[in-house]
Amino acid sequence: MGRPEKPIPDPVSPLGTLAVALRIGRRSAGLSYAELAERTRSVSPGTLQRAASGAVLPRRDVAQAFARACGMDVDDITRLWHAAYRGSLGGRSAGRSREAEPRPDLVQDMHGLCTALKVLRQANGAPSFRMMERRARATGRDLSRSTASRIVTGKQEPASTDCLEAFLVACQVAPRDRTVWFDAWLRVQRHAASARQDADRRREELAQLESVVADTSRGQVSQQAAVRMLRRAGFDAQERYRHFDAPWSVECVQCGSTFRLRLSDVVLTRATCPDCPKLNEHVREAWAELLTNPSGSLSRQLMRALRAATVLPARLQRDHLDVPVFVADRTTLRTLLSPAWHPALEEALRRHIRRPFYLDVLLVHDYDTMPASRNGNRHLRLAKGAGLVDSPLEISPPVKRRDATSADAALTATTGSLKPTSNSGA
Known part of the structure; x- marks a missing residue:
């Protein structure tokens, strides 16, 4: 007498229901797994025992051979197998059951076709490639194991409709259901031909462009x-x-x-650095953090001066970070000439810029031609319009001056006469 079988892990699940039905059928027939294997003539006793274990989903042909050998209703076992497959989906959650259905009508390219054929094989019980080769050969079609493997893994598409039909036969697709797969194969071929034409056209356009800018007699760039x-x-x-x-x-x-x-x-002026926009964004974030004085180490006078200044687009050249700061008046300039606030700015910058750098703060100013204005800070608006100011965080108070000039002179001053002053050392 053999050892008793292990209990089914979850007898009420679809997979457990299939295992229970197989075990009942074997006991009703009074057969051991060795005797059952002799009746199937193609399935080993170990495979049959695993099919009735309830731990793994057997191939559909194995479940059907099990049922035939025990004299069970093959259609009932096939129905239970499909329910178990929809419940397990190869180890994925049952909530994704719709994704396990092959959709050849949605196929547009080779990757989509190979993916749909892979799902089709899984829905057929994931037969081995040797079994697929035997099935195709039994109907007079040629499908090698290596070809079936490359199709399933996406390394190769069916080379012809004959190859595709052999794969469909190996997955037991009925003749009336094969037309949609042939239509998908034709769409893939049209897509591939269009892609080749686009690639040829692009190569020709690039060759013409290179001949225009080339400096050699062969029409190539040195x-x-x-x-x-x-x-x-x-x-x-x-x-x-x-x-x-x-x-x-x-x-x-x-x-x-x-x-x-x-x-x-x-x-074609389409080459841009992906990190430069991020750099200025990080500098603005660090500047905004500096204005909150998180450490509390900056005096009120320094904070008033920093809020009256405006950070301009920064530049990180090699490992030197230049941060230009637009200063609106001389009072702010005298306060910011002290490097006492530089460590706080550098600390904030290092929290946002994840790479080593040497900080250099440049104070940008020009007061010789700065105009007076009733509402104040017109020079800031003009500098912003000229593209010098990146994003002013706060407007400084109005500054009254005796030597007022015209607005045109102010714009000229902001665009061409700004004086950078470095207060980070020589």
């Missing part, structure tokens, strides 16, 4: 010319130039970050 174009765009090459449309490792002169771009994008 290493020296490519480096010059790169530097004019604000980047330094980190490796040798290979091709007009090949990825090229570069370093941004502005912020020192490294990334890859194409010379063709540089020529």
Whole structure:
């Protein structure tokens, strides 16, 4: 007498219900698993025992062979198997049951077709590739195990409708249900042909563009010319130039970050540094944090001066971070000339900029041509309109001056006469 079978982990689940039905059928037939394997002629005793364990979902053909060998209703066992499959979905949650249904009508490209065929195989009980080869060969069709494996893993699409039909036969798809798969295969071919045409057209356009900017008789850009174009765009090459449309490792002169771009994008003015906008955003965040005086180490006089100043677009060149600050009046300038607030700014910057740098604060001012205005701070608005002010955080109080000039002179002063003063050392 053999050892008793282990209890089914969850006999009320769909998988457990299937296992209970298989066990009842085997006991009713009075067969051991060895005798059952002899009747199936193709399934081992261990596979049959695992099919009735309730721990794993058996292949559909194994469950059906089990039922036939025991004299059970194969249709009932097939129905229980489908319910167990929908409940388990290969280990995924049952709430995603709709995703396990193959949708060939939604297929547009090779990846989508291979994914749908993979789902189709899973819905058929995930037969082994050897079994799929046998099924296709039994109907006079050719489907090797390696081809079926490459299709399921997405490495290869069905090369022809014959190959696709052999795969469908191996997954036991009825003839009336194969038309939608053939339509999907035709869409994939049209998509691939369109992609090839687009790629050929792009290569031709890039070749024409390169011939326009080329400095050699062969119509190609040389290493020296490519480096010059790169530097004019604000980047330094980190490796040798290979091709007009090949990825090229570069370093941004502005912020020192490294990334890859194409010379063709540089020529088309589509190459931008991904980190430069982030740098100014981080500087603005640090400046806003500084104005809250989180440590409480800054005096009231310094805080009034900082709130009257405006941070301009910063520049991180290699490891030197230049932070220009627009100062509206001489009183604010005299207060901010003291470097006592620099450690607080540097501490705030290091919390937002995750890379080493040397800080240099530049005070930008021009009072010789600064106009007087009834509402005050007109010079700040003009500087902002000229693109010098990035985002003023606070407007300083109005400043009364005796030597008032015209508004046109003020705009000229803000655009061309601003004087940078560094108070971070020599």
